[in-house]
Amino acid sequence: MRARTLWNLIRWVLSGSVFFLVWLFFSSETSLFAHLLGLAGAMLISALTYRVFLADHEAGLRYFFPNPIWVVVLIVRLSWSFYLSSFRIVGTILGGPCRPRIVHFRTRLKSDLARFALANFITWTPGTITLDLDDDHLTVFWFYADTAHRRLAGEKIKEGLEGILGKVWV
Amino acid sequence: MTQFLLPLIPWILLAFIGITLLRLIIGPSLGDRLVALNVLSGLALGFLVVQGLLQGRELYLDVALVYDIFGFLGFLAFAFFLKNKSNGDNP
Amino acid sequence: MNPILFWAREVLALLFFLFFLVFGLSGLLGLFRFPDPWSRLQASSVTSTTSVFSLLTALLLIAPSWAMASRILIIMAFFMISSPTGSHIIARFLWFSGLPHWMPEEKDKG
Known part of the structure; x- marks a missing residue:
C-alpha cells in the first residue's frame, strides 16, 4: 500500500x-x-x-516514458532519412526507376507505443506507407521494392530505426 | 534577407494551392481527389503559420495548431463515409 | 544579437526555403506525371510533408519571439503525427477499395 x-x-x-x-x-x-x-x-x-x-504499475513506466538521450538520436536519424528518401522520390519524378509493391514483415518491438511510433515513422518518410498494423505484423506499401523476401524487406525498410525505437521505449 | 523573402511565401503557397485545385477538379477517380485534399490541408497549414508570423500575432498560430490537430479527423470521417457508401452500393 | 548567430540563422533559413520551393514544385509535378493514385500519393507526400516541414523549420529559425517559436515547435510535433495519419487513411481507403497499383515495365516475376 x-x-x-x-x-x-x-x-x-x-x-x-x-x-x-x-x-x-x-x-x-x-x-x-x-x-x-x-x-x-x-x-x-x-x-x-x-x-x-x-500507467497503474511502476513497471509500466519504461513502456511509454521515452529515454531523452535516444530521442535526440532518433530525431537526427529521422531527419536524415527523411530528406534522403525525399530526394529519391524527386529523382523518380524526374524520370528515375521505381517498383511499387506491397510487402509484409514483422517487428521485434514489445510495447504498443513503440509499434505505433514505428508505423508512424515508416509512413512519415516518403516512399513507404503503412497500410496495416496488426499486433506485430506490418503491411507496407513500398515504392522501391527490390525484394519480396519478408525478412529482407523488413530490414531494408526499418534499417536501424527499430533498434533506436527499442532503446527509446523498450 | 529573409524579411524580403517572407512576404513572397504566401503568394507561392497560393500558387501551389491553385495547381493542386486543378488536380482536385480533373482527378479522374475518388482516390486522386482525396490525395489532392491531403496536399491542400498541408499547404493550408503552412499558409496559416506564415500569415501568423507576418502579422506578428500569436493568436493565428493557435488557430493553425487547432487546424493541424483536427485536420485528419475530417479525413477519417470522409474516408469512412465513402467506404460505407461503396459497400452499400455493391454488397 | 550576435552577428555570427544572426547570419547563421539567415543562411539556414534560406536553405530551408530553397528546400520548400524545390520539394513543393517537384511534388506538384509528380502529382501530374504519375499515372495512378498510389504513386500520386507518394508524390503528394513530398509536397504535403517534406515541403511544409521545411517551411515550418525555416519559420522556426527566423521566429521573432519565444512565444511564436514554441508554438511553431508544438505545431511541428503535431504535424509529425497528423500528416502520416492523413496519408495512412488515404492509402487504407485505396487498399480497401481494391485498386491495383501501377507496375511499371514488368520484366522479371515479382
Whole structure:
C-alpha cells in the first residue's frame, strides 16, 4: 500500500511538471505571478487527470516514458532519412526507376507505443506507407521494392530505426 | 534577407494551392481527389503559420495548431463515409 | 544579437526555403506525371510533408519571439503525427477499395 501511494505521488508530480513545461512554452512570460499561476493550474489539472496519462504499475513506466538521450538520436536519424528518401522520390519524378509493391514483415518491438511510433515513422518518410498494423505484423506499401523476401524487406525498410525505437521505449 | 523573402511565401503557397485545385477538379477517380485534399490541408497549414508570423500575432498560430490537430479527423470521417457508401452500393 | 548567430540563422533559413520551393514544385509535378493514385500519393507526400516541414523549420529559425517559436515547435510535433495519419487513411481507403497499383515495365516475376 505504501509503495502504491508513493507511485501515485510520483505520477502526480511527473504529469504536473510536464503540464507546467507546456504552460511555460505557451505563455512565455517572465513575471513571477504568471509562473505561480501556471504551477497552481498544472498541479490542479494533473491531480484530476494523472490516472489517464501514466500507467497503474511502476513497471509500466519504461513502456511509454521515452529515454531523452535516444530521442535526440532518433530525431537526427529521422531527419536524415527523411530528406534522403525525399530526394529519391524527386529523382523518380524526374524520370528515375521505381517498383511499387506491397510487402509484409514483422517487428521485434514489445510495447504498443513503440509499434505505433514505428508505423508512424515508416509512413512519415516518403516512399513507404503503412497500410496495416496488426499486433506485430506490418503491411507496407513500398515504392522501391527490390525484394519480396519478408525478412529482407523488413530490414531494408526499418534499417536501424527499430533498434533506436527499442532503446527509446523498450 | 529573409524579411524580403517572407512576404513572397504566401503568394507561392497560393500558387501551389491553385495547381493542386486543378488536380482536385480533373482527378479522374475518388482516390486522386482525396490525395489532392491531403496536399491542400498541408499547404493550408503552412499558409496559416506564415500569415501568423507576418502579422506578428500569436493568436493565428493557435488557430493553425487547432487546424493541424483536427485536420485528419475530417479525413477519417470522409474516408469512412465513402467506404460505407461503396459497400452499400455493391454488397 | 550576435552577428555570427544572426547570419547563421539567415543562411539556414534560406536553405530551408530553397528546400520548400524545390520539394513543393517537384511534388506538384509528380502529382501530374504519375499515372495512378498510389504513386500520386507518394508524390503528394513530398509536397504535403517534406515541403511544409521545411517551411515550418525555416519559420522556426527566423521566429521573432519565444512565444511564436514554441508554438511553431508544438505545431511541428503535431504535424509529425497528423500528416502520416492523413496519408495512412488515404492509402487504407485505396487498399480497401481494391485498386491495383501501377507496375511499371514488368520484366522479371515479382
